[in-house]
Amino acid sequence: MIVVSTTLTTDLLLHRAGTKSYWRGLTYRDSVRALRVHSRHVTALVRGSEDALYSVELSWAETHLAGSCTCPHGAEGFFCKHCVAVGLVLLERGETVPPPDAEDVELRDRLRSLPAEVVRELLYEQAAGDLGLRARIMKAPKEVERAPR
Known part of the structure; x- marks a missing residue:
């Protein structure tokens, strides 16, 4: 039996976002607002360029880290820099995305x-x-x- 981890790490964020979005996400950590860890997911608002506010959600889809964002890149289904920023802030705070089987x-x-x-x-x-x-x-x-x- 193969055990797959649902552990949030910087390597996982880099893998999900790709190099360009990951490095851009590093610069957006101070833009994360209203970060909230729910029973099975994380939500936050991230201030983008030109003061736009984007809604971000991180969760696990089985063993796959899923991210959604209302920014143009995220709306196309990509794990964007705003998702990376939220993940990095979680890690900085010693928090994580709750596992998919957590009690809701x-x-x-x-x-x-x-x-x-x-x-x-x-x-x-x-x-x-x-x-x-x-x-x-x-x-x-x-x-x-x-x-x-």
């Missing part, structure tokens, strides 16, 4: 706070287009009716 506390808390009918409707919408999820729901045990007290 935020999601659990939000689901608990929603009315049951809203959760059912959201689940229905998702399962209607996802045959695997639909099959899991159809196999799930029904709630046992409780006798009135």
Whole structure:
């Protein structure tokens, strides 16, 4: 069995971004704003040239570091200098991108706070287009009716 690491490193950032975007990302570390580590991903705003603010998200897609950014280069699907800057700031702070199998506390808390009918409707919408999820729901045990007290 091959174990693949989901460890954030400068080498990984360089590999994902390429030399040019990596070196440009080094100069954007001071432009990272509103960095937040969530249960399964990281979000931040990065001030770009001409004071544009770009939204960045880093997460793991299985063992692959995924980055998205609203800048023109990121919008084309590239791991851009803004993604690199966020990754470097995380490393400087001794933080990382949470692993893909981390407990998503935020999601659990939000689901608990929603009315049951809203959760059912959201689940229905998702399962209607996802045959695997639909099959899991159809196999799930029904709630046992409780006798009135």
